Amino acid sequence: YIISVLEKSRDEKLKSPSINSSNAHMPQELKNETIKRQMDILFESTELMNNSNSLGTVINRIKMACDTIDKLNVYTYEELVAAGYRPREPLSNTKDYIQKNKIAIINQAIERNITHELEGLKTANGKLNKLDKLYLEMKDNKSLSSENLSFLEELHRKTLESLTASQLSTVPSEVLDLIWFGDGIHKNYNPPAKEEQYALGVVITYTSLDYGEPSAILMNLPVNAPAPNTMVESPPYFPSYRELSPEQRWKYWQFLSNPFSSQNDVGYAFLFYYGLERHLFSGKLDQAFEMIIKLRSCYRNPSFQNYTAQALFLTCVIKKRNDLARKLVESCEKDSDSTFPVNYLLVLKHKFDMALTASDIIKNHQYFGFANSRYIKNEPELFHKVLSGFLRQNYNADSINLNEYFPIDIDALPLEQREMFANSSLGHYKASAPIYNNKKLYKKVSSLLYDTHETVKRNLRYGNNVESKDIEYFKDTENLFRKNSFKNMTGHDFEKYCARLLSLNGFTSISVTRDSGDQGIDIIAYKGNVKYGIQCKLYSSRVGNSAVQEAYSGKDFYKCQIGAVLTNNDFTDSAKELADSLAVLLWDGNFLNQLQQHV
Numbered sequence: 001y002i003i004s005v006l007e008k009s010r011d012e013k014l015k016s017p018s019i020n021s022s023n024a025h026m027p028q029e030l031k032n033e034t035i036k037r038q039m040d041i042l043f044e045s046t047e048l049m050n051n052s053n054s055l056g057t058v059i060n061r062i063k064m065a066c067d068t069i070d071k072l073n074v075y076t077y078e079e080l081v082a083a084g085y086r087p088r089e090p091l092s093n094t095k096d097y098i099q100k101n102k103i104a105i106i107n108q109a110i111e112r113n114i115t116h117e118l119e120g121l122k123t124a125n126g127k128l129n130k131l132d133k134l135y136l137e138m139k140d141n142k143s144l145s146s147e148n149l150s151f152l153e154e155l156h157r158k159t160l161e162s163l164t165a166s167q168l169s170t171v172p173s174e175v176l177d178l179i180w181f182g183d184g185i186h187k188n189y190n191p192p193a194k195e196e197q198y199a200l201g202v203v204i205t206y207t208s209l210d211y212g213e214p215s216a217i218l219m220n221l222p223v224n225a226p227a228p229n230t231m232v233e234s235p236p237y238f239p240s241y242r243e244l245s246p247e248q249r250w251k252y253w254q255f256l257s258n259p260f261s262s263q264n265d266v267g268y269a270f271l272f273y274y275g276l277e278r279h280l281f282s283g284k285l286d287q288a289f290e291m292i293i294k295l296r297s298c299y300r301n302p303s304f305q306n307y308t309a310q311a312l313f314l315t316c317v318i319k320k321r322n323d324l325a326r327k328l329v330e331s332c333e334k335d336s337d338s339t340f341p342v343n344y345l346l347v348l349k350h351k352f353d354m355a356l357t358a359s360d361i362i363k364n365h366q367y368f369g370f371a372n373s374r375y376i377k378n379e380p381e382l383f384h385k386v387l388s389g390f391l392r393q394n395y396n397a398d399s400i401n402l403n404e405y406f407p408i409d410i411d412a413l414p415l416e417q418r419e420m421f422a423n424s425s426l427g428h429y430k431a432s433a434p435i436y437n438n439k440k441l442y443k444k445v446s447s448l449l450y451d452t453h454e455t456v457k458r459n460l461r462y463g464n465n466v467e468s469k470d471i472e473y474f475k476d477t478e479n480l481f482r483k484n485s486f487k488n489m490t491g492h493d494f495e496k497y498c499a500r501l502l503s504l505n506g507f508t509s510i511s512v513t514r515d516s517g518d519q520g521i522d523i524i525a526y527k528g529n530v531k532y533g534i535q536c537k538l539y540s541s542r543v544g545n546s547a548v549q550e551a552y553s554g555k556d557f558y559k560c561q562i563g564a565v566l567t568n569n570d571f572t573d574s575a576k577e578l579a580d581s582l583a584v585l586l587w588d589g590n591f592l593n594q595l596q597q598h599v
Contacts, residue, residue, distance in 0.1 A: 028082070035075060035083035042068045049098075049105055053116035058109035059143045062102060069095040107151045110138060114159065124167035125223035125250065131159055132220050161185050164219065170257040178288055179256070180275045182216035182242075189216045213425045214240035215275035222246040223253060235267035238424055260294060266301045273308065274423040280315045289315065289324055293331045296338050305339035307422045313344040314420050314431055317351070325352040333359050342367040346402070346436040350410055355399035358387045361445055368442055370449035375456045382459065387452040389509025392531060393524050394448070396559040406441040413437060486538055486568055494538035495522045498566055501595040507532070519557040520550030523566075533560035537567040544572050552582045568592055 045065035052058050069091045072080070080087060087094075098105070114134055118127045135156045139149065164185060168176055180189040189212070224246035226232050232247045244252060255268035273295065279288035292308050299305075316325040325348045332340045342364040349356055361368065362376055362384060375383050388398045395405060413434040420431045486494065499510050507525040523534040535551040537543045547565045555563030564585035565571070571579070571586050579586050 031075075031079065032083040035072065035080060035085065038068050038072050039080075039083075039085050042072070049109075051112075052109065053112050055106070055109045055113045055138060055141070058106060059141075062098060062105065065098055066095050103145060103147045106144065106148050110148065110152055111155060113138075114155065118159075118163075123223075123225060124163055125225075125253065127163050128160070128167065128219060129222045131156065131163060157185065160219075167253070170253075172257070174287070174291065175256055175259055175272075178276060178279060178284060178291055179272075180213050180216040180278065182212065182218045184219035186219075189213050212242075213275065213278060214238070214242075214423065215271050215273075215278075217241055221249065223249040225250050234265050235271065237267075238422075239267050239271045240424075241271065260298050262298050262300075264299075266299050266304055269295055269299050269301075269304060270422065273304070274425075277311055277421050277423045277426065280311060285315070285319070286324075289327070293327065296331070297335050300337060300339075302339065309340045309344060310418070310420045313341075313348065314433065316348060317433075322352045326354065329354055333357065336363065343436045344433075346438070346441075347410065347413075347434050350402050350408065350436075353403055355397070355401050356441075356445075357399040358384055358391060360399075361387065361449065365449055368445040368449060370446055370453075372453060375453055375460075379456055379460065383452060383456050386455050386459070386509070387448065389511075389526065390448050390452060390455075392509060392526060393511055393558075396531065400441075400445075402438075402441065406438055406444075408438050410434060489538060491536075491538050494568070495536045498534070498536050498592075499523050499525070501592075502534075505595050520554030521558055521560075521563075524558055524560065530562060531558075531560045532562050532564055533558050535563075535565045537565060537569075539567055539569045542570045542572045543567045543575055545575050545578050548575050548578045548582065548584050548586075551584050555584075566592065 042065055045061040045068065048061045049058055049065065052061070072091050075083075077087070114131065117130055117134055121127045121130055135152070138144065138152055144152070168186075171179070181187050182189050218241065221242065226247040230247075232251050233245075235244060235248055235252075241249065241252065251265070252268050252271060255264050256272070258264075259269065259272060273292065276288040276292050276295075279285060289312065292312060296305060296308050312324075312328050315321070316328060328340075329345065329348060332338055332345065336359075345360065345364070346356075348354065349360075362380075365371075365373065365376060391398055391400065395401065400406070413436065415432040416435050417430055417432045420433075489497070495512055499512050502523065502525050503510050507527050510523060510525040512523055513519075513521055520535055521533040522536040523532075525532050525534065533551065533555040535547050535554065537547050543565060547567075548571075551563040551565050554560075562585060563582075564587055565575075565579070566587040568589050570588050576586060578584075
C-alpha cells in the first residue's frame with residue numbers, strides 16, 4: 001500500500017507549477033534534487049519496512065519514513081510533480097497508514113527475522129540455540145510495544161514447540177517418556193519434598209539437594225556437533241547435563257536416539273539412569289524398571305551393574321511388587337553376563353516364592369563355597385544337565401522350592417545399611433537391606449555342586465552314570481550277560497549293571513542308592529520328565545510280594561511317579577496280582593534281555 005500511493009512519473013512534468021512561498025527563494029533545480037533525494041529515501045524505507053529480515057532495520061526505517069514524509073509535506077503537489085513525482089493521495093495519508101499499522105509491520109518483521117536466522121542452520125539444536133538468543137535480544141528491545149512483545153512470546157512458544165518436536169523426533173518414544181526436562185514447554189521436573197519408605201525392614205529417607213536433577217535436560221543450553229575428527233572428552237564420573245560441554249550434550253542427544261548400543265560411553269548411560277532412579281520412586285515406575293533391565297543387558301560396567309541391581313532390588317522390596325521381582329530375576333537368568341548379588345537374589349526368591357534354579361546355583365557357585373569351576377566353564381551344558389538331575393532326585397523338580405525345603409523368617413534376617421543410589425540430587429539414600437543367611441541351604445547346595453562335579457568328571461572319562469571303579473568289571477560282565485550268566489555277580493553289582501543298561505536305553509539322570517537305608521529303591525532314573533524308583537532283584541527263583549511292596553513304599557519316599565521291580569528271573573502269581581493293584585511295573589528276565597540288546 002505504501003508504495004502504491006506514490007506514483008513515480010519522471011516522464012510527465014507539469015508546466016509552470018505554483019510555488020510554495022516557503023520555498024520560493026530556492027532555485028528550481030536544487031528544489032527538484034532535494035525532493036528526489038527525499039522521495040528515494042521514502043521509497044527505500046517503505047521497501048525495507050515490507051521486506052527486510054532485520055527487525056532493527058524495520059524499526060529504524062519506520063521512523064525514517066515518517067520523518068521523510070514530514071520533510072516532503074512542505075512542498076506543494078505541483079512542486080512534487082515538477083520534480084517528477086505524482087502522489088495519488090496526500091503524503092500525510094501515507095504517514096497515517098504507517099503509524100496506524102506500525103504494530104503489524106513490526107510483528108511481520110519479527111517473524112521474518114526469526115525465520116531467516118533459523119533457515120540458515122541445519123540442526124535442531126542449533127536452531128533452538130539461535131531462537132533463544134534472538135528471543136532474548138528482541139525482548140530487550142525498547143522500541144517494541146506491549147502488543148509486539150505479546151506477539152514475540154507467542155511466536156517464540158510456537159517455534160520452540162515445533163523445533164523441540166523436531167529435535168525429539170529422533171528419540172524413541174520409550175526413551176522420551178522417561179526424560180526429565182528442567183525448562184521449556186516439556187518441563188516436568190520440580191524438586192521433590194522429603195520422603196520416607198518402609199518395607200521388609202528397609203527404611204529410606206531422602207531430601208532433594210539444591211542443584212537439582214542431574215539428568216534434567218535444559219533446552220536453553222547450547223548443543224554443538226563436534227568438529228570433524230575431533231575427540232569429545234568422556235563425561236565426568238558423576239555427570240550432569242547442565243555441566244556438560246556443548247559437544248558432550250550433542251553426544252548425549254546421540255545417545256538418547258540409540259541408548260541400547262554398547263558402543264556408547266557408559267557415562268551417558270549413567271546420566272540417563274539417574275533420571276530412571278527418580279522414576280522408580282516418584283514417576284513412571286514400571287516403564288523405568290523395564291528400561292533399566294534393558295540397559296543392564298547393554299552395559300557391563302561393574303559400577304553400572306551394581307547401582308542398577310541395588311535400585312531394582314530395593315524397588316521390588318519397598319513396592320512389594322511380585323511381578324517386578326519376577327521380571328528382574330528372569331532377566332538375570334536369561335542374561336548370564338549380568339551381575340546381580342546372590343544376597344539380593346535369595347531374598348527375592350524367598351520373599352516372592354520363586355524357586356532356586358540350576359542356573360542360579362551354577363552362576364553363584366562361589367557363594368556356596370564351590371570354587372572349582374573347571375567343568376562349569378568347559379562343560380556348561382553337561383554340568384547343568386547333571387545338576388538338574390540331582391535336583392529332580394532330591395526335590396522332584398529342576399529347582400529348589402526354598403520356602404518348602406529351606407524355610408526362614410525373612411523379617412528376622414540381619415540388616416546392612418548402605419547408600420543405594422547414584423543420583424546425587426536424591427540426597428544420601430540409606431537403606432537397611434536384609435542380609436541373606438541360610439546355613440542349611442548353603443551346605444546342601446555346596447554338596448550338590450560337589451556331587452555334580454564328580455559325576456561330570458566320571459561321565460567324561462567313562463560315560464554316563466558309571467563309577468570309574470566299575471568300568472573294567474562291566475567289560476567282563478557284559479560278556480557274561482551275553483551268555484545270560486549272573487553267577488559271578490553280587491546284588492550291588494547287579495544294581496550297577498542295571499543302571500548301565502537303563503542309561504543305554506533312554507533313561508537319564510540315573511543314580512544308584514546306598515546299600516543300606518535305601519527304603520526299598522535301588523535305582524532312581526528319569527525317562528523324559530517321569531521319575532522312576534526301581535527295585536533290583538538278582539534271584540535264582542521267582543520274585544515274591546516283598547519286592548513289590550518295597551518298590552511301592554520306596555516310590556513315595558523318593559517322590560517318584562512310577563515304581564518298578566527289575567529282575568533276571570520271573571515273578572510269582574501273587575506278586576503279579578499285588579503289582580496290578582499297586583500300579584507297580586514288573587520287569588522280568590525277558591525285559592532284561594531286551595535291555596541287553598543295546599549293550
